[in-house]
Amino acid sequence: MGFIQEFKKFALKGNVVDLAVAVIIGGAFGKIVSSLVNDVIMPPIGLALGGVNFKDLMVVLKEPSVSPDGVGLAAVAIKYGNFLQTVIDFVIIAFVIFMAIKAMNSMQKKEEAKPTPPPAPSKEEVLLTEIRDILKAK
Structure with missing residues (x-):
C-alpha cells in the first residue's frame, strides 16, 4: 500500500x-467562555472590588525607562491579574465540561x-415446543 493511500x-x-x-x-467554545468571563463575569466582580480591572493588576519589578540611546524600555512586571482571569476561564470551562x-x-x-x-424464539425452538405440546396431548 502506498504512502498516500495509507495516509x-x-x-x-x-x-x-x-x-x-x-x-x-x-476552540470556539474557549472563545465563548473567555468572552463570558471577560465581558460578563469580571466587570461586576471588579466593580464590587472598587472598580478594579483584573487585567491591570500587576506587580511592577522595574519601571519603564529610556536607555541612553533614546530607546524606550518597557516595564518588567508580574501580571497576576491576567493570570487570575485565565484561572477563572479554566474553572468555568472545566465546570461546563463536567456538567x-x-x-x-x-x-x-x-x-x-x-x-x-x-x-423471539428461533424456528427450531418453536418446532420443538410444538412437538412437546403434541407429545403432552397424547
Missing part, C-alpha cells in the same frame, strides 16, 4: 475526523436501564 486511510478514520471536529468546536459529561452519563445510564425484550 488517506488514517485521515479518514472516524476517530481522527471526530477529534478534528472536537478541537475546532473546543456535560455528567448529563451524557445519566442519559447513557437511562438507555442501559431500559429493559430489552427477550429475543
Whole structure:
C-alpha cells in the first residue's frame, strides 16, 4: 500500500475526523467562555472590588525607562491579574465540561436501564415446543 493511500486511510478514520471536529468546536467554545468571563463575569466582580480591572493588576519589578540611546524600555512586571482571569476561564470551562459529561452519563445510564425484550424464539425452538405440546396431548 502506498504512502498516500495509507495516509488517506488514517485521515479518514472516524476517530481522527471526530477529534478534528472536537478541537475546532473546543476552540470556539474557549472563545465563548473567555468572552463570558471577560465581558460578563469580571466587570461586576471588579466593580464590587472598587472598580478594579483584573487585567491591570500587576506587580511592577522595574519601571519603564529610556536607555541612553533614546530607546524606550518597557516595564518588567508580574501580571497576576491576567493570570487570575485565565484561572477563572479554566474553572468555568472545566465546570461546563463536567456538567456535560455528567448529563451524557445519566442519559447513557437511562438507555442501559431500559429493559430489552427477550429475543423471539428461533424456528427450531418453536418446532420443538410444538412437538412437546403434541407429545403432552397424547
